[in-house]
Amino acid sequence: MSFExxxxxxxxxxxxxxxxxxxxxxxxxVEFSTVLGSCxxxxxxxxxxxxxxxxxxxxxEPPPGASTxxxxxxxxxxxxxxxxxxxxxxxxxxxxxxxxxxxxxxxxAGLARIxxxxxxxxxxxxxxxxxxxxxxxxxxxxARRIDFRPAHGQVRCRTVENTLVADTRPTxxxxxxxxxxxxx
Amino acid sequence: xxxxxxxxxxxxxxxxxxxxxxALTSQGFDxxxxxxxEVALEWLALNEVDVVITDIxxxxxxxxxxIEKLRAGNRHRDRPILVLTTESSEEKxxxxxxxxxxxxxxxxxxxxxxxxxxxxxxx
Numbered sequence: 001m002s003f004e005x006x007x008x009x010x011x012x013x014x015x016x017x018x019x020x021x022x023x024x025x026x027x028x029x030v031e032f033s034t035v036l037g038s039c040x041x042x043x044x045x046x047x048x049x050x051x052x053x054x055x056x057x058x059x060x061e062p063p064p065g066a067s068t069x070x071x072x073x074x075x076x077x078x079x080x081x082x083x084x085x086x087x088x089x090x091x092x093x094x095x096x097x098x099x100x101x102x103x104x105x106x107x108x109a110g111l112a113r114i115x116x117x118x119x120x121x122x123x124x125x126x127x128x129x130x131x132x133x134x135x136x137x138x139x140x141x142x143a144r145r146i147d148f149r150p151a152h153g154q155v156r157c158r159t160v161e162n163t164l165v166a167d168t169r170p171t172x173x174x175x176x177x178x179x180x181x182x183x184x
Numbered sequence: 185x186x187x188x189x190x191x192x193x194x195x196x197x198x199x200x201x202x203x204x205x206x207a208l209t210s211q212g213f214d215x216x217x218x219x220x221x222e223v224a225l226e227w228l229a230l231n232e233v234d235v236v237i238t239d240i241x242x243x244x245x246x247x248x249x250x251i252e253k254l255r256a257g258n259r260h261r262d263r264p265i266l267v268l269t270t271e272s273s274e275e276k277x278x279x280x281x282x283x284x285x286x287x288x289x290x291x292x293x294x295x296x297x298x299x300x301x302x303x304x305x306x307x
Contacts (some may be wrong), residue, residue, distance in 0.1 A: 077292070
């Protein structure tokens, strides 16, 4: 992944990736964009078949009274798996995947640990899945805007005003609508 | 006192296997892990288990293939098999059901609901 071609804005279809989403595309004129505070975005790219994908997550807080540590990894694992599965379903090979990680900033003292926790989670997840991280821009105190062209593997990461970040609070784990068991 | 329920979890994601292992062993289950359908078949040929929990999207042999192969043989024809997947399509669910799955759970899983389901199907 590199900037081998000029990053021009001609006739691109821009798709915003919101918190909790994962999208994959091989469209040559598609650009995924997202603004990150303490959230982390993972960009995956398979150079052999020119396909890429991006997710955007914030680790959920565990249910009240739970003793599962400070943050619940279920939601992060889910969004990572969703992204990887979508890549594989479109012909990518896990062994060829290259990752970029962005975000995980600590925008204010009250949320100080969230960005760091998100970044650490993303790192450990990719390490355990044996996916190589080729570029990262994590941590710090500033919001970032990420523009990713999935079919080219090109990423542009810029610092932006912290006020541009959507209200990002750890969402409760979506256990009410997910995880339901249906026995046949 | 009944004996410990033995579970085989089948998932290509090491992170998901770790989450499942934690959720199930902390409730007293005996958990073994396989990284795809082929590994699961090899393990199941030699080991006894009470419940199988399997992902759908996996390399080599996917969850559908695993269920079909287990149901085709004698040894695991009646074994409870829970599917745990990111897939939410009705078509995939129907396919799992006709392949012989016992239940269907959409990720991200809720540990309490998963444990309750395992206890219910394990007899």
